[in-house]
Amino acid sequence: MTRFRVSVHIIPRRGLLDPQGKAVTDALHTLGFAGVGEVHVGRHLVIETSAKDVSAAEASVRTMCERLLANPVTEDFEIAGVVKE
Amino acid sequence: MTRFRVSVHIIPRRGLLDPQGKAVTDALHTLGFAGVGEVHVGRHLVIETSAKDVSAAEASVRTMCERLLANPVTEDFEIAGVVKE
Incomplete structure (x- = not known):
């Protein structure tokens, strides 16, 4: 098993x-950042996990997102990166 | 001015x-993901902004982070990407 860091x-x-x-858009306008359009605020998770290879690590984190981390009604998730520790 | 989407x-x-x-680590262990080590939860922002080029867009978002978006005592930020819309 290898340790991976999955974003x-x-x-x-x-x-x-x-x-x-x-709220962030409005606050940025108030601070004078007039060029700002839409702002989307989501979560960025970094998960350290053991798996046999990159694709197993990615599959495991995908399952974690489906079962716990992302709300399937209102949120989308994407695996941003998998690096070996 | 060009529109950019900065992550x-x-x-x-x-x-x-x-x-x-x-809390996320503990919940994942409870769900049976035994291989999970540390989990870090941060924010992922996507900001649409106008700027004259990529480096101006990045500099502007860096200023937004310093002035409003990130807590300088407890948080670090990094520009993950700048794409032209």
């Missing part, structure tokens, strides 16, 4: 209300 | 307590 992005599904993103 | 990772500084990451 995941969990983002609000497009088209759904993103109140946190809206 | 930013904001993560708890290494060595500081990350209670959310600890």
Whole structure:
């Protein structure tokens, strides 16, 4: 078994209300960043896990997202990277 | 001015307590993912902004992170990517 460090992005599904993103947009406008359009705020997770190879590590983290980490109704996730430790 | 979509990772500084990451680790162990070690939970932001080029877009988002988005005491940030819309 090898240790891997897997990065995941969990983002609000497009088209759904993103109140946190809206709040950040408004705050940035207030601070004078006039060129800012939409902002989306999601989560960035870095998970250290043991697996036999890269694809097993990725599959395992995908299952974690489906079972616990991402809300299947409102969020999408993507594996951003897998690096060997 | 061109529109850019800038991705930013904001993560708890290494060595500081990350209670959310600890909670996720424990929950994953409970679900049977025994191989999971440390988990770090941060934020993933996607910011749409206007700028004259890629480096200006990146510099502008860096300033946003320093002034509003990241907590300089407890968090580190990195620009994960800049794409032209």
